[in-house]
Amino acid sequence: MGVRGDVSNLADLDRLYATVKQQKGKIDVLFANAGIFENASLGSITGSHFDKIFSVNVKGVLFTVRKALPLFQDGGSIILIASVAGSKGFEGSTVYSATKAAIRSFARSWTVDMKNRKIRVNAISPGVIETPMSAELSEQLKNILVSTVPLGRMGRPDEIAKAIAFLASDDSSYITGIELFVDGGLAQI
Numbered sequence: 001m002g003v004r005g006d007v008s009n010l011a012d013l014d015r016l017y018a019t020v021k022q023q024k025g026k027i028d029v030l031f032a033n034a035g036i037f038e039n040a041s042l043g044s045i046t047g048s049h050f051d052k053i054f055s056v057n058v059k060g061v062l063f064t065v066r067k068a069l070p071l072f073q074d075g076g077s078i079i080l081i082a083s084v085a086g087s088k089g090f091e092g093s094t095v096y097s098a099t100k101a102a103i104r105s106f107a108r109s110w111t112v113d114m115k116n117r118k119i120r121v122n123a124i125s126p127g128v129i130e131t132p133m134s135a136e137l138s139e140q141l142k143n144i145l146v147s148t149v150p151l152g153r154m155g156r157p158d159e160i161a162k163a164i165a166f167l168a169s170d171d172s173s174y175i176t177g178i179e180l181f182v183d184g185g186l187a188q189i
């Protein structure tokens with residue numbers, strides 16, 4: 001089932017979780033995926049660029065999780081999407097990268113906050129993945145990025161999905177607070 005909404009709009013999140021409560025009653029696994037990218041070099045950053053990206057990527061993720069908690073099952077799994085950009089410097093990526101560093105920090109704080117409920121919180125950090133987001137990068141920039149990937153190619157969405165399924169399942173029952181890189185080695189060397 002789909003429920004349309006904007007994660008940076010708290011009323012939309014309330015509407016989403018009211019629907020989940022009504023239709024399913026509880027949540028076992030939460031994957032907070034929504035995120036946006038916009039390129040801006042330091043000298044061209046505006047207040048609206050900052051507000052827009054932090055609203056979706058940081059506020060949106062925080063309240064997606066915060067507002068799910070009343071429905072959450074003890075022993076569940078929360079998975080956040082960070083990025084290699086949170087650990088590495090990329091030209092024109094100041095604000096986006098800072099939002100993804102915040103997500104990595106959320107996974108650490110929430111692991112502690114959720115310990116009494118045995119809810120595991122982990123972050124996945126993709127490298128360069130073939131999605132509509134990366135399709136907006138120029139071929140030249142994609143080639144430069146791929147040249148820095150030890151596995152020599154962009155990743156596929158299904159390769160991220162497998163990591164998410166792992167962190168969602170009991171196969172990762174003793175894993176919490178981590179940042180799992182799925183990046184072809186990009187940020188590991």
Ligand SMILES: NC(=O)c1ccc[n+]([C@@H]2O[C@H](COP(=O)([O-])OP(=O)(O)OC[C@H]3O[C@@H](n4cnc5c(N)ncnc54)[C@H](OP(=O)(O)O)[C@@H]3O)[C@@H](O)[C@H]2O)c1
Pocket residue numbers: 005006007008033034035036037056060081082083084125126127128129130131132133134
């Ligand atoms: N692609 C990469 O190389 C890469 C690398 C590292 C991390 N990531 C992260 O992975 C996540 C998914 O990115 P993607 O590559 O799949 O990008 P994408 O193709 O642009 O998809 C982004 C998704 O987020 C949703 N979304 C955006 N703003 C939203 C909002 N305000 N409220 C609700 N939903 C919203 C979009 O929904 P609509 O289509 O309805 O707008 C879309 O489903 C993001 O957090 C991104 O930062 C991506």
